[in-house]
Amino acid sequence: MKAAELLALPYDHLPPEAESTFEGHRAFGYDLATALADLVDNSITAQAKRVWLDFEWDGPNSTITVTDDGEGMVEAELLAAMRLSSRNPREDRAAHDLGRFGLGLKTASLSQCRRFTVRTCQLRGKAVTRCWDLSVIEAANDWRLLRSGDADAEVCFKRLASLTRGTAVLWQVLDRTCASTRTDSQQDHQHFLLRIDEVRTHLSLVFHRLIGGRSGIKLFVNDRPIEPWDPYLEDAAATHLLAPTTLPFGRAKVHVHPYVLPHLSKLPKKRVEEAAGPRGWNGHQGYYIYRNQRLLVAGDWLGFWPRQDLYRLARIRVDLPNTIDDHWQIDVTKSRAVPPPALRGELKRIGEKTRSEARRIYTHRGAKLTPRADEARTLLWEPRAKHDKTFYRLNGGHPLLKHVLGTTTDKPALKALLRLIEETIPLHHIIVENSEKPDNQPQPFEGSESKALEVMEEVFKALCESGYSESEAMDRLGAHSPFDLFPAILQTFKEKVKV
Numbered sequence: 001m002k003a004a005e006l007l008a009l010p011y012d013h014l015p016p017e018a019e020s021t022f023e024g025h026r027a028f029g030y031d032l033a034t035a036l037a038d039l040v041d042n043s044i045t046a047q048a049k050r051v052w053l054d055f056e057w058d059g060p061n062s063t064i065t066v067t068d069d070g071e072g073m074v075e076a077e078l079l080a081a082m083r084l085s086s087r088n089p090r091e092d093r094a095a096h097d098l099g100r101f102g103l104g105l106k107t108a109s110l111s112q113c114r115r116f117t118v119r120t121c122q123l124r125g126k127a128v129t130r131c132w133d134l135s136v137i138e139a140a141n142d143w144r145l146l147r148s149g150d151a152d153a154e155v156c157f158k159r160l161a162s163l164t165r166g167t168a169v170l171w172q173v174l175d176r177t178c179a180s181t182r183t184d185s186q187q188d189h190q191h192f193l194l195r196i197d198e199v200r201t202h203l204s205l206v207f208h209r210l211i212g213g214r215s216g217i218k219l220f221v222n223d224r225p226i227e228p229w230d231p232y233l234e235d236a237a238a239t240h241l242l243a244p245t246t247l248p249f250g251r252a253k254v255h256v257h258p259y260v261l262p263h264l265s266k267l268p269k270k271r272v273e274e275a276a277g278p279r280g281w282n283g284h285q286g287y288y289i290y291r292n293q294r295l296l297v298a299g300d301w302l303g304f305w306p307r308q309d310l311y312r313l314a315r316i317r318v319d320l321p322n323t324i325d326d327h328w329q330i331d332v333t334k335s336r337a338v339p340p341p342a343l344r345g346e347l348k349r350i351g352e353k354t355r356s357e358a359r360r361i362y363t364h365r366g367a368k369l370t371p372r373a374d375e376a377r378t379l380l381w382e383p384r385a386k387h388d389k390t391f392y393r394l395n396g397g398h399p400l401l402k403h404v405l406g407t408t409t410d411k412p413a414l415k416a417l418l419r420l421i422e423e424t425i426p427l428h429h430i431i432v433e434n435s436e437k438p439d440n441q442p443q444p445f446e447g448s449e450s451k452a453l454e455v456m457e458e459v460f461k462a463l464c465e466s467g468y469s470e471s472e473a474m475d476r477l478g479a480h481s482p483f484d485l486f487p488a489i490l491q492t493f494k495e496k497v498k499v
Ligand SMILES: Nc1ncnc2c1ncn2[C@@H]1O[C@H](COP(=O)(O)OP(=O)(O)O)[C@@H](O)[C@H]1O
Pocket: 042, 043, 046, 068, 070, 071, 072, 073, 080, 081, 082, 086, 087, 098, 099, 100, 101, 102, 103, 104, 105, 106, 166, 167
């Protein structure tokens, strides 16, 4: 049947129940940080240059206010904005628009609080206010939009009052964050402060290209400016930008910039920590999807591959215009995107190239485990490849090992013990434990230099026993891992044995 015929059929008028509709709109999967990011999107779309997020701790009466100096709205616009689903997602949007479903203001706010009030004012216009309160909607079971907020709200609108234009969104009754808290509880307050830190981190991530960039937008959390995150370490000399690519998609263009970051050992510790991101180095590898410079996905392999240690240095920037977000299945919380089939092949190919380069850089340091032919270093452990897997074996030519094997009274037991050590290296544990802090691994003999001296002495003796003169043995000692890392201790040892 055609639409016109369907329209002519008899019908019941069945609007949704106000109360359950509102309750349903609370569960879209936002958390505090993603919900606030959605309000900041609205501010940026309204051409705001400054956005202030103010968190006021007062136990169950705590509030969060987001104030911007954007264009503001007239009363009719505010009414339209307060309506659940105010825009059709299939409508075209202005190129700079960060909105998507016409839901964000309401769903983001309701996901975190039971009362939200919006006050807005255009240049030389009059301030207008509207408020949705779930307890009112519940009591009346009606779509009752209040024309003012409660009297306590006024202090939260002070910042807006000092601006010539702008919009403030106030959240009260923060039941997700502050329900059953006590104002005087240190612990509850700390918890609230931690949430604020998470918000700060999330915003510095999501808006890193908009903060301070050409758009010159400034975000503040309790008056402290948010610094942009720098996932690509673009100013680090060793960062590698592989060939940027532009992929046509219908009339739109998708720009792809694959980065391979420097080996983390090449960076100051502080930079490594900053660039790691909240999920850590492993958690932030992969594609970074932006829509109008706003970050949607902060590192994900889009289902092509799982995250793996080896590829932690690969971060691929993908820029989408907002005209094609329908095809990327961007969800309401704007934290997920799925590439359309037509682009998957190309994206995967770029991903493969970037990953192989990232792997090369990452393993560069690890590769030192295998000495080059011209290197005279002696290592205790040797990697052996077998059936596409790497095993680690003790080097039978190591002087100390040779010595104990030669002098032991129970060779079979010692050999069995060594084999057992080789077979039970806790590889899995090492990988899991160290994947999030690759640059915080203990160094050989860390904090126990006297032990290093003792071990050095035994290796030295074994070398002498194997036929080297004392001075030859001393020279060779420096080529034994890990003593090559301890020139100062080696010197002390040299002085001690007076060679
Ligand atoms: N801070 C703001 N300043 C000006 N207008 C706003 C602001 N926040 C929301 N609006 C208006 O309310 C509308 C609805 O917002 P929202 O529910 O977030 O949906 P969307 O952003 O998808 O359009 C926006 O399209 C905009 O017109």
